Amino acid sequence: MNPKFIMRILEKTDLKTKLRLAKVITKLGSGDDIVKCMLCPNMCLYACPVFDVERRLTVSPSVKSRIAYFGGNEAIYHCLPCDACKENCKMEISVNDNLRNLRSGKYAEKIDSWLSKISKKIDEREGRILYFPGCRTFEAKLFEPTLEYLEKIGIDFAVNSDIICCGMPYFELGDKRYSEHFSKLKKVASQYEMVISNCPHCVYTMKGLGIKAEHMLSVTKPLKIGGSISYHDPCIVARKLGLVEEPREFLKACGFELIEPAFSGRQTACCGYGGVYRLLYSENAEKIAERRRKQFESEIITACPACKKALNAKDLVEIVLEVL
Secondary structure (H helix, E strand, O other): OOHHHHHHHHHHOOHHHHHHHHHHHOOOOOOOHHHHHHHOOOOOHHHOHHHHHHOOHHHOHHHHHHHHHOOOOOHHHOOOOOOHHHHOOOOOOOHHHHHHOOOOOOOHHHHHHHHHHHOOOOOOEOOOEEEOOOHHHHHOOOHHHHHHHHHHOOOOEEEOOOOOOOOHHHHHHOOOOHHHHHHHHHHHHOOOOEEEEOOHHHHHHHHHOOOOEEEHHHOOOOOOOOEEEEEOOOHHHHHHOOOOHHHHHHHHHOOEEEOOOOOOHHHOOOOOOOOOHHHHOHHHHHHHHHHHHOOOOOEEEEOOHHHHHHHOOEEHHHHHHOOO
């Protein structure tokens, strides 16, 4: 679609017409998602955590799509993989998915530096199921507790040191090295019956590669504990893995009274630490995390190492390990 034609439409239409366009655009079929996003009346704006914290229209979902379409290359990095835009979009457009394809690997050196700090030597072990912690699990100090938990519940699991990161950070930035990570991950995973991981982004990435992978929740067993807690839905767990009721059923089986925070389930609020946004714009990410923390009045339980670190929360594995 010609950009000049699009600009003429945008300049001459009122809000009512734009709302009509939003309904028509969904029927275009082959229409480019970025173009659809540009023409949309911007109903996702209120849900975008990046716009909420940066307060600049240039990083709002539709405007950064527009900037990307016309060749801009900075605003496209100001995005989280939370899919809050998609959740509130009549056309179900993920702005981050679209922008990812336009990124060129800029800032990849920051990922290199970050990974070099958190990567550590791990002791390998053999087993039927591969436990793939993912880099965020090390950063959240969840690796050792998970090893201890898996041993105590008798899971026949392996640990392989050939690959530590699934490649998501490079993939998000458009750095071509992600393909090396993906290929190596598939090769390593093929040696086992399945893969389990604490990190929902790793699980989502592996599922996309055709790897049989599940979140740790699938093997975590409830134990009677009791008390009042709140569960924070990680964006990727709720929206991309579709696990909304499962963690709640688990916590109820542990005897917890669940106190739902403002914004939960698929309408959860992002913690700000997902993807690579925190590695590029740490101050803004921390502001998002702080806002989310203030929405809780009880102890926070979650199922993602990035969310755990952002919200000073406990992981599901940690709460059952305490009483095991």
